[in-house]
Amino acid sequence: MLANISKPLVKLVDRYLPDPYIFVLMLSLIVLAAAVIIEGKTPLDAVNYWGDGFWSLLSFSMQMLLVLITGFMLASSPPVKKLLNYIAGFAKSASQAIILVTVVSLIASWINWGFGLVVGALFAKALACKVRVDYRLLVASAYSGFLVWHGGLAGSIPLTIATPGHFSESDIGIIATSDTIFAGFNLALLAILFVVMPLVNRFMLPEEKDCVYVDPSKLTDNEEQASENQTWERPADKLENSRVLAWSIGGAGLVYLAYYFFVNNGRLNLNVVNFLFLFLAIILHQTPRNLLNSLNDAIKGGAGIVIQFPFYGGIMAVMMQSGLAQSISEGFVSIASAQSLPFFSFISAGIINIFVPSGGGQWAVQAPIMLPAAEALGADVARVAMAVAWGDAWTNLIQPFWALPVLAIAGLKARDIMGFCLVQLIITGVIISIGLSWF
Template identity: 35%
Template sequence: MKELNRQQDLAASTADDAVGLERTAAAVTRWSEKWFPDAYIFAAIAVVVVAVGALATGAPAQRVGIAFGDGFWSLIPFTMQMAIVAISGYVVAVSPPAAKLIAWLARLPSNGKSAVAFVALVSISASLFNWAISLIFSGLLVRALARRTGLRMDYRAAGAAAYLGMGATWALGLSSSASQLQANPDSLPKALLAITGVIPFSETIFLPQSLLLVAVLTVVSLLIAYRSAPGAERAKTAQYLGVSLNEAELEVAAPSRPGDWLEHSPLITILIVALGSVWAWHEFSTKNPVLAISNLNTYNFVFLLAGMLLNWRPRRFLNAVAKSVPSVAGVLIQFPLYGGIAYMLTKASAPSGLPLADHLSHFFVAVSSHASFPALMGVYSAVLGFFVPSGGGKWIIEAPYVIAAAKELQVHLGWAVTVYNAAEALPNLINPFWMLPLLGVLGLRARDVVGFTFTQFVVHLPLVIFMLWILAGTLTFHPPVMP
């Protein structure tokens, strides 16, 4: 074993010499792990920066503080909705039918490199429906592939491929926080709704230009995943990395008292799912299905029903929910800060002056044009996304001045949301915040996979910015729709 490890280390070293980009990524990862604090700190710093910015525009300190407090709880409905997105996705992904599907899928790839590309395809495809399912399901698929005898797959590259849905396409799919927010006026803070209006899915994720962007990103991501994965002779397997592949099932102990019977009987599950299905049928049969699924409450309701049904017994469903909760800790504690930031941006101003959001929108109008705005905003949003790694929370911060500037420059408002979505996903490839649930499943550390995701980032960044710019010219501005 020691000799095998020595040979693998030598082969890996040779590969690193041949691919300088991976060495650079490893160095960047080591630096960030040493110097970058928890994502909560970035959100807290953003609060301070926005408060200082509001004061700099002449807003009295009292108004800034009041705006922060008034906005702190303004995102409670959306915070709960996004927490349920993560929980329901996890519950579906760890259900017994999903486990059988994973076992079947794991038999398909013929070699280690194709297995990595296959994981990338599954991750990207699942992310268009639910980002949490994409993370957990893809991670479990990697573990199943790693258990295959004779399949020498680089476990790190496969782990990075499992993250591509979150790093490339999730924000262009049904669980896109910004698109969901804009399609649901009840989820938006009133101050923001007055600026943006309602922007339905037909103007964001279902735009032909947006679908084309998804297709291009999918093909490019798969090619990079395949080409960057080490071959069999250089692959570092899960066993080599010391990762245990023994699966810990969601324990469901046998009933020990009469009161436990209902927890282990599918009767309650069947009744609740039947009741919920009546409502879901009515919702989708009486409305345009696209409009129905764009309602975040409907979206979450359907996935929770699916989670109940797929786990079958209430006790197993509850165990899956309990296991999923740690993955939403960041959402629960950071979103209130984003609500406070949004209010400071839009409500804190001098008695006869403009709020900070208006100053920012005027700045972007001054430095950009109708043609350059999408590319400029894409770069800005990607940079900000590294420090505020939350699609919904960051949109609350950006939307007031992004949409105001887009309206003034006559940029298609739905495309402005798509610009945000595509650019917002980019920093996920190098920021470990959303990697945490996946890394927990894989038993890896961020530095094990960032070398591969950084390679994707280097290619995605110019490609996404170029497509956001070139496709914007094919769209026409429409005034916002007010509820």
């Protein structure tokens, strides 16, 4: 049944969904028009909001680019290739490959969202080299694991409100992760999604005639490593192929991480993930030259991130400064009760996430509206906060912003996977809505 449902959606998306760059251009124009028509701003004001915010995501853009590059370099190292191939060998059929990649992606994303994005995409490539399976659905399944990140260990909203000094502390105090990430309703949601998502993806497998396969030779790197007994004439050649140099600097990086985690009790975040990936890649590639060769291959997939993220910075600025995001939230709050507020918080967060694809940025917009409403209605503040978090994660399934690193690693276009993601969106939306309202 799911295969039959997904088939027309896949064809529809393939025909009408433009490249993510076109998508972000259209979103920019829609938001600018909405700021003028709905919020009553002048065209000049709207354009100024957009221009002032255009470069607001430069730091984050670099982080995301490094997620792609460091993850690619790590995965292209010989030891990691062997490990991924070994795990992929457990899948003997297309069904097993779909289930396995979904479970691995869910676990990795629950640990850290950046880690999950990279691991899921790289594991999908390894599986495609072992099993004959629809490559579009395989990558969509890898991406679907990203859904659980905001309910996991690196969820930005629950971690923010658990941190002393957060901007809402005067209103709600400190809310421990035992009431959010490790609350019963959140753990129940995660448990259900860990069971349902692999099955949903499995049952979307197209018929043989509708499958799209990929040539495994196009997914593998056939370049040979330099021979150990090869001689180098120039001193520079010796440095570029020096194992001692690579292992020394790589070891220094790992010593820092050990000190960070075990002495300073540091937490896992995007910068730490990138640091870990980079220095493991330095060590596992063995020589600087091997690493640089891998870097040249990795950087080719980062063009979408470089050109699109500034536009999302402009969109976010218009949404926040014009009042559009606040109006959407207030509209849902106005019809909510104590029982239904988590549901409406979830739906409003999902809509806003299409235009403001940033958990931290979205919470800054919605918290001043949702938190007073929760207190006035007598709703569970922790549950409302997690509803916003889940709404932010939910519509990431159809938001090309977050799919860019996965698509770049896998070598696909957004339209290749978004038809399957629409089915995932509908089913998980029902599950999360029920969970937030009744669990």
